[in-house]
Amino acid sequence: MPAPIRGKLYAPGRARIVLGISRSRRVAAPDSVAAGVGQYVGAMGHRIVILGGGIAGTLAANRLRRLYGDGAEIVVVDRDDRHVYQPGLLYVPFGLTEPEEIVRPRAKFLADGIELRLGEVERVEAGDNTVFLADGTSLPYDVLVVATGASLLPEETEGMTGPGWNESVFTFYTLDGAVALRDALRSFEGGRLVVNMIDMPIKCPVAPLEFCFLADWFLHERGVRENVELTFVTPLDGAFTKPIASRMLAGLLQEKGVALETEFATGRVDGETGRLISWDERELPFDLLVTIPLHGGPEFVARSPGLGDELGFVVCDQHTLQAGVAPNVFAIGDATNVPTSKAGSVAHFQGETLVENVQRFFDAEPLVGSFDGHTNCFIETGFHKALLIDFSYDVEPLPGRFPRPHLGPLPLLKESRLNHRAKLLFPWVYWNVLLRGRELPGIGAQLQMAGKTAPTAKGEPE
């Protein structure tokens, strides 16, 4: 069962108010909130269709199954039965993980009683409460959860998939790409290695930085580091999106001899001559390019009236996760347009809010706006160390201790061997705790300030 409600009560058109009641003492739904839900109430079944069987869809399905048992029919739709542990992709190019270790069948992680339907989604017609699949079948739903993640769009950048693609131009954001890059890095003897991201948003915004840190370590171990000019190229005005962490990470890049090129908006890639060219005609030469392509929502979102924004991400309320297109549609994970990182930890922290609100929708009660943008990421920094950052919509990554205030044991925004060891345990946690839709002991869905050092008036932590 979800934890007692200690979130904010959210009602469209009203201010959010803090609520601290337990499940047994619910307030009745105000009329204004129940309105719009009413048309669905009555002979309503509990048929829940979840699009996407990655981390977000899987944990949502398992949490809903635990809540409803046989009281709801739950169908998960995905195009294949291969669940990729995406955090593992970073390790493949350095030979630290074998590709087959990070792929498992989706079905194995869905609780008994959940149906996995393999098929390509054609479109969602929210007005008809129906999902249409490419094979012509239709899936009617009472509640729809969109958890289809983000797609890579390398072809949107001129030249990226042209000459040199997977020869001198690589991405490790796909399994095939990560394997091709591994083979190239093994025989890379020296030259200009450029790590580049085209534009935000991307999945795991710290991954390009981690790639730089691990490449520094890997090339050092191979004895060729001094022959390599390593550069991180970003459209942002700093190493990361949040100021304190950005300065800290820029310092680490400098320490490791990684050059930082900011505000470079890549317009095209010339794989033949090995040049990155910005929209304002600046040029950066490379011998080996590791790029993070543009991201967007999956194509079916664009074909579904009213569902997505111009990039194909599902438009939804950033606190309740209810989609703008209809009150019985929700979104979770990378598929949403909410302004926080696209990361597995976000899907995990959203899980509680999502399930609570699906239940409240069925019960015609006001939704809770309890999701606060909470994100938690390890940042591998090479040489058996890692950083840990913990942040939300309102709070940027700060120094401190995690998960227990002051006790930790993990230090925040600081390199440590302990963080690296915790990260090594993470695949087990992912497959056995997060996907099952279980809670991590001592780590709440909402960000906690206790144990964090708030910045002073000058903007620096004390």
Place this chain on the structure above:
Amino acid sequence: MTTTTISGTTLEVDAEGFLLDPGQWNEQVAEAIARERGIERLTDRHWLVITFMRKTFLETGSAPSIRTLGKASGVEVKELYQLFPKGPAKLAALIGGIPKPRGCI
């Protein structure tokens, strides 16, 4: 907070010159800011972008990114860089009298 005087009007701006109150903006202000930043004349193509930016900001509360502008404003990214050199989203927001686009998370 600082103030600046443009075409006879005193405007409240942030440290980078972005207007704090979009309501203080008008077309003369836009033209004056553009000239200050090296754009001699605002063409119909400039106005297409500026109008789109203001409309999006006033409707959604956040200024669109370059990628969104390229997809939805009617002007492609390459031309955006010709119209508003260096940082199209930033410069168009500045001229359009809305806050600096956050752009990213």
